[in-house]
Amino acid sequence: MLQIVKKQEMSPRNAAILRVSMVFAALIAAGVIILILGYNPITVYSKMIEGALTNKYRLTQTINKAIPLVILSLGVAVAFKMKFWNIGAEGQLYMGAIGASYIALFHSDLPIYIMLPLMMLAGILCGGIWALIPAVLKSSLGTNETLVTLMMNYVAQKFVNYLQIGPWKDPKAFGFPKIATFTDNAVLPKVFGIHIGWIIALILVVVVHILLKHSKLGYEISVLGENPQTARYAGMSIPKILLVSVLISGGLCGLVGMMQASGIEKTLNEGISGGLGFTAIITAYLAQLSAPVILVVSFLFAVLLQGGTFLQVALEIPASVAEVVQGVILFFVLASEFFTNYKIVIRHRESADAGKEAAE
Amino acid sequence: MNFLTSLALFLQIAVQGGTPLLFGTLGAIMNERVGHLNLGVEGMMMFGACMGYWAALKTDNAAIAILVAGLAGMLCALIYAVLTVTFRTNHTVTGLVTTIFGTGLANFIGKPLSTQALPRSFTEQLAAVKVPVLSEIPVIGKMFFEQSIYVHIGILCAILLYIYMKKTTIGLKMRMIGENPAAADASGINITLYKYVHILLGGFLSGLGGAYLTLVYVPVWKESVTGGQGWIAVALVIFSTWSPIKAIFGAYFFGMLRGLGFKLQNVAIPLIGTVPSQFLDMVPYVVTILALVFMTLRKKKENQGPAALGLPYFREDR
Numbered sequence: 001m002l003q004i005v006k007k008q009e010m011s012p013r014n015a016a017i018l019r020v021s022m023v024f025a026a027l028i029a030a031g032v033i034i035l036i037l038g039y040n041p042i043t044v045y046s047k048m049i050e051g052a053l054t055n056k057y058r059l060t061q062t063i064n065k066a067i068p069l070v071i072l073s074l075g076v077a078v079a080f081k082m083k084f085w086n087i088g089a090e091g092q093l094y095m096g097a098i099g100a101s102y103i104a105l106f107h108s109d110l111p112i113y114i115m116l117p118l119m120m121l122a123g124i125l126c127g128g129i130w131a132l133i134p135a136v137l138k139s140s141l142g143t144n145e146t147l148v149t150l151m152m153n154y155v156a157q158k159f160v161n162y163l164q165i166g167p168w169k170d171p172k173a174f175g176f177p178k179i180a181t182f183t184d185n186a187v188l189p190k191v192f193g194i195h196i197g198w199i200i201a202l203i204l205v206v207v208v209h210i211l212l213k214h215s216k217l218g219y220e221i222s223v224l225g226e227n228p229q230t231a232r233y234a235g236m237s238i239p240k241i242l243l244v245s246v247l248i249s250g251g252l253c254g255l256v257g258m259m260q261a262s263g264i265e266k267t268l269n270e271g272i273s274g275g276l277g278f279t280a281i282i283t284a285y286l287a288q289l290s291a292p293v294i295l296v297v298s299f300l301f302a303v304l305l306q307g308g309t310f311l312q313v314a315l316e317i318p319a320s321v322a323e324v325v326q327g328v329i330l331f332f333v334l335a336s337e338f339f340t341n342y343k344i345v346i347r348h349r350e351s352a353d354a355g356k357e358a359a360e
Numbered sequence: 361m362n363f364l365t366s367l368a369l370f371l372q373i374a375v376q377g378g379t380p381l382l383f384g385t386l387g388a389i390m391n392e393r394v395g396h397l398n399l400g401v402e403g404m405m406m407f408g409a410c411m412g413y414w415a416a417l418k419t420d421n422a423a424i425a426i427l428v429a430g431l432a433g434m435l436c437a438l439i440y441a442v443l444t445v446t447f448r449t450n451h452t453v454t455g456l457v458t459t460i461f462g463t464g465l466a467n468f469i470g471k472p473l474s475t476q477a478l479p480r481s482f483t484e485q486l487a488a489v490k491v492p493v494l495s496e497i498p499v500i501g502k503m504f505f506e507q508s509i510y511v512h513i514g515i516l517c518a519i520l521l522y523i524y525m526k527k528t529t530i531g532l533k534m535r536m537i538g539e540n541p542a543a544a545d546a547s548g549i550n551i552t553l554y555k556y557v558h559i560l561l562g563g564f565l566s567g568l569g570g571a572y573l574t575l576v577y578v579p580v581w582k583e584s585v586t587g588g589q590g591w592i593a594v595a596l597v598i599f600s601t602w603s604p605i606k607a608i609f610g611a612y613f614f615g616m617l618r619g620l621g622f623k624l625q626n627v628a629i630p631l632i633g634t635v636p637s638q639f640l641d642m643v644p645y646v647v648t649i650l651a652l653v654f655m656t657l658r659k660k661k662e663n664q665g666p667a668a669l670g671l672p673y674f675r676e677d678r
């Protein structure tokens with residue numbers, strides 16, 4: 001008879017090996033799906049890598065995708081650590097972009113060294129406040145944050161669409177529904193050919209790592225995530241921890257909105273996120289909410305995304321293949337967690353019966 | 361057109377808009393009644409929508425297309441069930457990944473389908489049927505008796521699910537698992553089997569909901585055709601207090617909001633003027649949030665969900 005038994009915790013090294021091998025198993029499984037759908041998985045994978053890494057332009061594109069993914073994942077991780085399921089990164093990104101664009105469009109005469117910090121601040125505030133709404137609802141009434149954050153994504157996206165077609169429409173665009181391109185003083189400067197978001201992302205990885213692992217707030221967040229009762233008995237102010245950390249979470253996502261608008265699109269539009277807010281949930285979870293691992297995982301996922309985009313252009317294979325592969329990878333990693341906590345033992349019925357007799 | 365006729369038309373449209381939500385909500389209810397919070401409904405609807413459309417193009421047979429859509433939803437549900445039931449993974453994360461996977465796969469397979477339209481011979485099979493006499497009833501006649509058979513399947517599923525849950529022993533056992541899995545286990549109910557069966561059936565219903573969009577409502581395949589209706593369906597479960605009958609009203613109410621959005625476009629409202637269409641599009645999502653808040657404010661005992669919802673059950677942990 002098969003029986004599932006809890007086992008001693010696996011060593012971090014073995015757990016890491018298991019995770020990595022699961023990712024490879026997932027790539028094989030996704031390859032089988034690709035094969036069933038009528039494409040050659042080896043071509044698909046090799047073209048993806050080719051499209052993401054093999055020349056300077058492609059690598060730049062990959063890093064351009066990795067930057068927002070890293071920061072969004074950090075934002076999501078701060079909330080997830082507390083078991084606050086912030087699925088609203090997408091919406092917080094949009095709101096951040098709206099805030100930053102307001103500064104860029106309506107105060108366009110500011111000098112660049114005031115303009116950019118002000119845009120960042122506006123992005124962080126708008127994203128943070130947008131995230132604060134479900135947090136306040138949760139802490140005061142107990143409303144389920146998963147669904148509220150999700151719904152707010154759609155509200156934010158429609159709002160961007162409204163601005164684009166309505167009040168912020170560029171009058172010089174010959175009736176075409178788009179928002180004016182930012183002036184040069186509202187565009188993030190480039191360092192080594194990539195907008196300085198990459199430096200900000202690296203700094204934030206360190207900051208969030210310190211915040212989560214070596215600060216009082218980080219400790220409180222993990223206690224609250226593990227067991228709210230313990231947090232209460234220890235005299236922690238649960239609403240305060242919740243609101244502050246959700247503000248950080250949403251603020252980081254809002255900052256990404258600013259960076260995407262200023263560094264990539266140089267304007268505000270609906271395509272500013274490209275679903276990265278959802279991918280960030282996967283990357284944060286895969287990285288086990290650890291900031292340094294998020295950096296690595298986000299880069300790998302950026303390769304996957306950029307590779308998918310390349311496939312669409314080069315081979316006319318739909319870019320959504322990247323989402324399929326992402327999904328399969330996480331399915332496998334989720335399943336593998338079971339084996340880090342449990343083991344399956346084969347027990348013979350006779351011996352179990354014999355044991356019972358002996359006990360009697 | 362007089363007021364009663366336009367009201368009848370409006371209600372007819374509300375029911376049509378609410379039907380995909382009804383299927384999704386019923387699917388989510390089945391999941392939640394066995395204690396599983398399934399955020400994969402959106403993905404299962406997407407995959408059902410895509411595969412149903414694919415089968416419709418291939419076979420030109422409505423029954424087969426609907427069946428394929430259900431099976432597609434079921435396939436996604438199977439992944440979710442294996443992970444959450446057997447491997448005991450976190451429901452929230454697993455559900456989200458099911459949605460990302462299902463949406464990705466649907467958009468992938470569906471890419472070449474978006475240029476093909478359903479033949480007339482197919483759409484006629486699911487066209488609205490005018491029931492003689494009954495459809496002439498003022499106001500509600502069109503709502504119920506001039507609809508596609510697909511709409512009636514939705515109502516039928518809700519009624520059947522209600523009878524199953526409230527009047528049969530198996531249904532009672534199923535509800536017990538959601539309330540107290542340990543007690544259900546002790547009384548000899550095969551929890552794993554029950555969970556698998558109901559999660560899979562829930563996936564089947566969700567798949568049907570997605571395919572209603574591509575086969576009847578829209579009716580073409582386009583990328584991300586469900587547009588978040590799967591999430592609204594999950595929220596509707598709370599709104600309808602886990603009851604299939606109330607789900608009918610909840611779903612049609614949201615269908616009405618959607619219809620209202622179409623109606624109010626370019627219509628000047630006194631004091632406000634014309635409301636931009638984007639704000640009208642926001643209404644279902646905002647109302648969902650308000651409904652969630654309202655339900656948490658009104659904490660009545662009979663309005664609560666299954667007690668063990670979202671909690672993994674480890675037999676060995678007892």
